[in-house]
Structures are given as structure tokens and as C-alpha cells.
Amino acid sequence: MSYSDCADRTRRHLALDNGAHDYTALVHYATLAASSHNTQPWLFKPEKNRIRILPDFRRRCPAVDPDDHHLYASLGCAAENLLLAAEAAGLKGRCSFDAATAGVQIDFEETTPFRSHLFGAIPDRQCSRVEYDGTQLSGQELQQLEDAGRGDGVSIMLFTGDDHKKQIAQYVAEGNSAQFRDAAWARELKSWIRFSGQEAVASGDGLYGPVMGSPEVPRWLGLLAMRFGFSAKKQNQKDDRHIRSSSAIAVLVSDVDDRSHWIEAGRCYERLALQATSLGLKTAFINQPVEVASLRAEFARFLGVGNRRPDLVVRIGRGPETPRSLRRPVAEVIE
Numbered sequence: 001m002s003y004s005d006c007a008d009r010t011r012r013h014l015a016l017d018n019g020a021h022d023y024t025a026l027v028h029y030a031t032l033a034a035s036s037h038n039t040q041p042w043l044f045k046p047e048k049n050r051i052r053i054l055p056d057f058r059r060r061c062p063a064v065d066p067d068d069h070h071l072y073a074s075l076g077c078a079a080e081n082l083l084l085a086a087e088a089a090g091l092k093g094r095c096s097f098d099a100a101t102a103g104v105q106i107d108f109e110e111t112t113p114f115r116s117h118l119f120g121a122i123p124d125r126q127c128s129r130v131e132y133d134g135t136q137l138s139g140q141e142l143q144q145l146e147d148a149g150r151g152d153g154v155s156i157m158l159f160t161g162d163d164h165k166k167q168i169a170q171y172v173a174e175g176n177s178a179q180f181r182d183a184a185w186a187r188e189l190k191s192w193i194r195f196s197g198q199e200a201v202a203s204g205d206g207l208y209g210p211v212m213g214s215p216e217v218p219r220w221l222g223l224l225a226m227r228f229g230f231s232a233k234k235q236n237q238k239d240d241r242h243i244r245s246s247s248a249i250a251v252l253v254s255d256v257d258d259r260s261h262w263i264e265a266g267r268c269y270e271r272l273a274l275q276a277t278s279l280g281l282k283t284a285f286i287n288q289p290v291e292v293a294s295l296r297a298e299f300a301r302f303l304g305v306g307n308r309r310p311d312l313v314v315r316i317g318r319g320p321e322t323p324r325s326l327r328r329p330v331a332e333v334i335e
Helices: 003-012 023-031 069-088 117-121 139-149 162-180 183-192 197-203 219-229 232-244 259-278 293-303
Strands: 042-047 050-055 091-098 103-110 154-159 248-254 282-285 309-317
Touching (some): 023 042, 023 069, 042 069, 050 069, 069 091, 069 103, 069 117, 069 259, 069 309, 091 259, 117 259, 139 259, 154 162, 154 259, 162 183, 162 232, 162 248, 248 259, 259 282, 259 309, 293 309
Antiparallel strands (some): 042 050, 050 103, 091 103, 154 248, 248 309, 282 309
């Protein structure tokens, strides 16, 4: 099966039986959520009137995410998709952090089925790591994005001015420089890159090379190219172009630096990205300023958020369709 065939099959699976409340279908929608490096660090445990989303620590990224912040934000992304899909199936979900399992617990009760525009955007949302066209967003679009990205104990900041974008690009460059000096970070990133469609289909996870603008090549050639052509300087130049081409930069900030708020930040990001998708906009992470711990504190001072934690940094704009990273089969993520 080719990469494109596998992607098409994934999209054809998007059907819910509203009468049956098929938890398997709900889990499928949840797996289409964003996750750091597309690691998909989740396990789903369906129970009567409940689904638990458990962290899969075998898929953690200790170099880029030593405190598992991104892992828990990824659980929040999956939870948001699942809640939207459940609502479309006639189930109202109540989401909470379960300290006993260190995961997410979603309890259901019957409700009137409602298919929201955010639910409709789930199959089309993707991280588009390309240049955007730089066109200005309307006041209404910015308000819709802000409303979608706000949550319980999580706020959103939107920046549209060139000066702010230039300053954020400088923080991204500092983050890149720090990460490129870290050999463990480089090894970890390479382990999650799928250089060819064959690799992507075989694993069902990771970052498919063409998604990042790289040509499809055998793994040995991709690693060789990274060895000689992958540098902080080149990445900074690329990120600077990408940031300047964006219509807005969003920063999600948690009031409290703990797992429950990280999950909520993930839910807020997923809503933000789905709202952007429904408006015909693209999104991509530029998380370097929040991934390097020493830089994160400096970035927080730049934002003026005090002791609150900047969680995620996202660029938004209009851009072309790009290839998609794949997802593992539902059977592999259900306990």
C-alpha cells in the first residue's frame, strides 16, 4: 500500500454511527489530533460510559520534552477531538485529569447529536510546515481564533505586527541554536523522521519528510543529507521566512504549570487549529522558545505573563496543501 493510499483510507474511515455510539469510531477521530513529532503518545481504554486516554510513556521524547509537557498537551489534543466526535454521536463528554492513572478521563451522558464546524474540520487539520502568503486576517477571524483558543486556566495571545513577529523569530532562533548543540536532541529528532512513504506507512507515526518540505528519499540518504545540510543557521533562515510569512502568531499560556493545565492547553490548541482549518487557514508549531527551559523563562518575560507558563507557540496563515503524516491503526492504540 502506498503512502497516498493509506492516507485516503484514513479519510474514508471518518463515519460515525450516531445510533450505536461506536467508541472505536470516537477513538479514530481522537487519533487524528496533533502530537509532538507525531509520536501519538496515547492509549485509549473504553469502559462503560467512559473512555480513558492514558499516556504511552514508551513514546515520550526526553530530549525535546524532558518534563513530558508536550506529551500531556498531546493527550489534550486527542481529548478535544474525542469530545467533538462524541457530541456528533449524541454523547456529551465531561473531561477531567485522573491523578490515579496520570491520564484523561472522559465520562459520557446522552445528548442531542450536534455536528459542529470544529468537528467537521478534524479530517482536514494538519500542521503545515511551509511558507504562508502573509495576508492580513480580518478582525472577525482573529476574534474567532481567540475564542477557540481560550480555556479553563489557559489564555491565548495573538500577535500580528511585524515587530512582534521579528522578536518571536529571534526567540525561535535562540531555541534552534540551543537544540542543535544538543546531540541527544538531534538523535531523537532523526529517530522520528520518516524519510520515505514506505517508512511512513510501515510505522504509521513520525514526521513524514515531505511534510517538512524535504524530498522523499531512502533513509540512508536522508540521514546523510541531514549530516551535511542540517544546521541551526539553515533552520533559522527557514523559520524566519516562515514566521514573517504568517498572518498571526498565537501563544497559549497556562495559569498553573501542571499536568492538568498542560492537557487543557492541548485542548485549546486543538480547538484553535480546528477553527483555523474551518476558516481556510493553516497552522504550524514553532515551539522552540518554550522547549528550551532557560529560554522559556526569558520568553515569558517578553510576553509579560509573570510566573505563568508559555505552553505552545503557533503560526497561522494561508498556505498550500501539503502531504500529511499518518496515524497508527485504532487497534494499536486501544487497550
